[in-house]
Amino acid sequence: MTPAAQTLKEFKLRHTNGREEVLDLFINAGHALAHNDVESGLGPDHDRVTIYRTLRTFLDKGLLHKVLDDEGGTKYALCRETCADGHHQHDHVHFKCEHCGQTTCLDHVSIPSVALPEGYSRKETNLLIQGVCRECSK
Ligand SMILES: [Zn+2]
Numbered sequence: 001m002t003p004a005a006q007t008l009k010e011f012k013l014r015h016t017n018g019r020e021e022v023l024d025l026f027i028n029a030g031h032a033l034a035h036n037d038v039e040s041g042l043g044p045d046h047d048r049v050t051i052y053r054t055l056r057t058f059l060d061k062g063l064l065h066k067v068l069d070d071e072g073g074t075k076y077a078l079c080r081e082t083c084a085d086g087h088h089q090h091d092h093v094h095f096k097c098e099h100c101g102q103t104t105c106l107d108h109v110s111i112p113s114v115a116l117p118e119g120y121s122r123k124e125t126n127l128l129i130q131g132v133c134r135e136c137s138k
């Protein structure tokens with residue numbers, strides 16, 4: 001069984017070739033992907049709506065989480081074990097490289113807690129750090 005098929009099974013998701021291919025893209029990429037990246041990575045025989053639904057399902061099931069991009073777009077990243085503690089917690093820092101343009105999860109760098117004024121309740125926190133990534137610094 002491929003790692004993608006294995007993951008689908010672990011998350012109790014019905015196996016389809018489309019789902020496996022989408023998951024494969026994320027596993028192989030190692031960084032966050034935008035909807036367009038997924039679309040172009042899969043090729044023309046996948047339709048937009050199905051891809052959209054697949055991403056939606058993966059988000060709901062906790063296989064992927066959203067990553068906000070500096071340009072206001074949304075990217076998706078694979079959840080690692082560090083995402084699993086707590087329910088739907090993905091409170092790690094994201095890093096956007098201005099050189100290669102890729103956004104990466106810094107899984108082990110957690111977002112510092114911020115004390116909110118009275119009357120504000122937190123739903124989620126996003127922290128995007130921009131700079132030059134490890135690959136581009138070599
Ligand atoms: Zn996550």
Ligand SMILES: [Zn+2]
Pocket residue numbers: 097098099100101102132133134135136
């Ligand atoms: Zn880079």
Ligand SMILES: [Zn+2]
Pocket residue numbers: 065067077090092093094104105106
């Ligand atoms: Zn992440």
